[in-house]
Amino acid sequence: MGFDLDGTLLETAPDIANALNHALKLAGLPSFAFEEVRPMIGGGAKRLLVRALADRHGSTVPDDVIDPLYAELLNHYAANIAVESFAFDGLLPALDALADQGITLGVATNKLESLARSLLDEIGLADRFACVIGGDTLGTANAKPKPDMLHELERRCGGGPTAFVGDSIYDTSAARAAGQPCVAVSFGYRSEPIEDLRADAVIDHFDQLVPVLATL
Numbered sequence: 001m002g003f004d005l006d007g008t009l010l011e012t013a014p015d016i017a018n019a020l021n022h023a024l025k026l027a028g029l030p031s032f033a034f035e036e037v038r039p040m041i042g043g044g045a046k047r048l049l050v051r052a053l054a055d056r057h058g059s060t061v062p063d064d065v066i067d068p069l070y071a072e073l074l075n076h077y078a079a080n081i082a083v084e085s086f087a088f089d090g091l092l093p094a095l096d097a098l099a100d101q102g103i104t105l106g107v108a109t110n111k112l113e114s115l116a117r118s119l120l121d122e123i124g125l126a127d128r129f130a131c132v133i134g135g136d137t138l139g140t141a142n143a144k145p146k147p148d149m150l151h152e153l154e155r156r157c158g159g160g161p162t163a164f165v166g167d168s169i170y171d172t173s174a175a176r177a178a179g180q181p182c183v184a185v186s187f188g189y190r191s192e193p194i195e196d197l198r199a200d201a202v203i204d205h206f207d208q209l210v211p212v213l214a215t216l
Contacts, residue, residue, distance in 0.1 A: 001098070001213070002153045002180075003129075004144075004166035005109035005116055006041055007188030009091060010123060013038045014084035016045070019077035020052055023069040029056040041189040042168040044110040044135045044143065045077070046070050078115060082122035088187065090206030095128050097210045104157040108149040110135035110170065131156040145173035150180055163216055165209065172197040181216040183209065 006012045014034055021031035032040075032052060040051050049070050053061040098105060106129055109116050113134025120126040133153050135143040142148035154162040164175040167188020175182035176198070184199035185206075194202055201212045 001103055001162055002106045002108050002150060002157070002164045004164075004168070004171045004188075005107055005111055005119070007038075007167040007190075008088075008165055008171070008185055009107070009125070010085050010087055010119070012085040012119070013041060013189065015077065015080055015082065016041060016048070018080060018083070019045075019073045020048060022076040023049060023073040024052060024056065026072055027053070027065070027069055029053070038189050039191040042110075042170055042191075044140075045073060045112075049073055074112075074115075078118065081115065081119050085119065085123065087123060087125065088185075088206060090209075094206040094209045095125075098213075099128070104130045106131040106133065106153045106157045108133045108144070108153045108164070108174075110143045113137045130158075144170040145177065147174050147178035150174050150178035154178070154180070163213055169197055172199050183212055183216070 003009050017032060017034045017037040020037060024031055040048055050066060053066065095105065107116060111134055113132060113136055116132050116134045120132065131153060133149050138148050138152060150164055163181045163183065164171060165183045165185065166172060167185045168190050169192060172182045172184060181200045183201045183203055184194060184197045186194055186202055186204045200216055203209055203212055
C-alpha cells in the first residue's frame with residue numbers, strides 16, 4: 001500500500017514554510033506565517049512558490065522570476081529538510097502493524113524523489129518503505145493527480161490489492177484514477193473541506209488506519 005509524504009506521514013510544513021520565506025525574502029517580499037503556508041502545500045514546491053508569489057504580487061509571475069527563486073527555495077530546503085519536521089502521532093505503531101501483516105509499503109509524493117528520500121532518511125523512516133516515488137521519478141507531467149505514480153508504486157510493491165493514504169485532492173484524485181481505495185487523513189494539508197476530497201474513508205489519527213483498511 002502507498003502513502004503520501006507531506007501532511008500524511010510527516011508534519012513538514014514548518015521546514016517548507018522556512019524555505020518558502022527564504023525565497024520570498026530574496027525577492028524582497030513579505031513572508032507567510034506557518035499556518036498560512038499549511039493549506040497552500042500540495043502539488044510540489046514549485047506550485048507552492050507560484051501560489052505564494054501570485055498572492056504577494058497580486059498577479060501571475062513570469063518564469064524568469066520564478067525559476068531562480070525556486071532554485072533558492074530547494075537549496076535552502078535541502079540543507080534544512082528535517083529541522084522541525086516530525087512523524088504524525090501514531091504513525092510508527094500503524095506502520096509496525098501493517099508490516100506485521102506482511103503488507104509492503106511505499107511512498108508516492110509530488111516532492112522531488114531526492115528530497116523525499118533525504119527527508120525519510122533524516123527522520124529515520126527510510127527502511128520502512130520498499131519504494132519511494134517522487135514527483136520527478138516518472139517525469140513531472142505524470143505526477144499526482146495523474147494515476148501513473150500510484151500504478152508504479154503498486155508494481156514496485158509486488159502488485160495485488162493496493163490502497164493509498166493521503167491528505168489532499170491530488171492524492172484522492174490519483175487514487176480514484178488508479179482504481180485504488182483511498183484513505184484521507186483529516187490532519188493534513190488542504191484548502192478545501194475534507195468532504196470535497198471524496199475519499200473512501202477519513203481518519204483523524206493513525207490508530208484508526210488499520211481498522212479502516214480492513215473495511216476497504
